[in-house]
Amino acid sequence: MATICFYQDSRHEKPLYWIRDVLGIGYISRRSDNITELRINGYKQVERILKDLLPYVKFRKIQTKILLNSAKLLQKGKLSRNDLLKLVNGILKIQAENYVTKRKKSKEELLKILGLTP
Numbered sequence: 696m697a698t699i700c701f702y703q704d705s706r707h708e709k710p711l712y713w714i715r716d717v718l719g720i721g722y723i724s725r726r727s728d729n730i731t732e733l734r735i736n737g738y739k740q741v742e743r744i745l746k747d748l749l750p751y752v753k754f755r756k757i758q759t760k761i762l763l764n765s766a767k768l769l770q771k772g773k774l775s776r777n778d779l780l781k782l783v784n785g786i787l788k789i790q791a792e793n794y795v796t797k798r799k800k801s802k803e804e805l806l807k808i809l810g811l812t813p
Contacts, residue, residue, distance in 0.1 A: 696736055696737060696738070697736070697737065697738045697740075697741040697742075697762075697765075697766050697769065698734055698735065698736050698741065699721075699734070699735040699741055699744055699745075700732050700733070700734050700735075701714060701732065701733040702730055702731070702732050703730070703731050703732075704729060704730060704731075705725055705729045705730060705731045706729070708723070708725075708731035711723055711731055711732070711733040714733055715733055718735070718744060718747070720735055720740055720743075720744070721733045721734055721735040722734055738766045738767075738769050738770045739766075739770060741762070741766045742763060742766040742767055742770070745759055745762060745763040745766065746763065749763065755792070757788070757789075757792050758789050758792055758793065761785040761788055761789055762785075762789075764781075764785065765781075765782055765785050768781060768782065769782075776811060779809050779811055780811065782809075783802060783805045783806060783809065783811070786800075786805060787802055787805070
């Protein structure tokens, strides 16, 4: 399942309610660490939100476009080998764009996870 999650310190959670009202979708929950989150679940819902937000995205536009294509692809149900390879390439592109301190999965690891190695 695809999920978009907006996080905010619970002391400043009102904008999350506003976002939910504007988008007309999602649910809000408070975590035990005083963080409130707005979650939007489902491939179709995530695709719709990403399409709606794309013109306004200033940072991570590349990642947003890749996620949008991935959400469309994942809605198909059973994926072909070619579809899975497209997903792996998308993951690798997002990894290359993101700053992450922990280790990332290599292409070989991703192919093995998806059963695409000989």
